[in-house]
Amino acid sequence: MHQGACHCGAVRLTLPSTPEVATSCNCSLCRRIGGPWVYFEFGTVAIEGHPDSTEDYVQGDRTLRTIRCRHCGCVTHWEPVEAVAGARHGVHLGNFDPQLIASVRVRKFDGADTWKFLEE
């Protein structure tokens, strides 16, 4: 199992499986908070310390809630504002073991403009 945490450890995440591909996005939010992101079905990522130790940010179209630790400020994940069937979680892979980060293939996603991957 892959376990990660924010810098201070107040928010801890356990992934349901080993990610092989991650997404680096250039949208107005992701270019600021980084990534890369890995995605899982909503509810399958075990998260401790949330919402007790977290704050969130809901951006323009109000579909996603971006979650950060209220103590150290690190962004840990995002979740759908509405947990509809098929909804996904995004997990900020930067909170995990550097070896895991290095093992994952990162694809660049043009979230700022075309909503397409910029490379295969």
Ligand SMILES: [Zn+2]
């Ligand atoms: Zn923290």
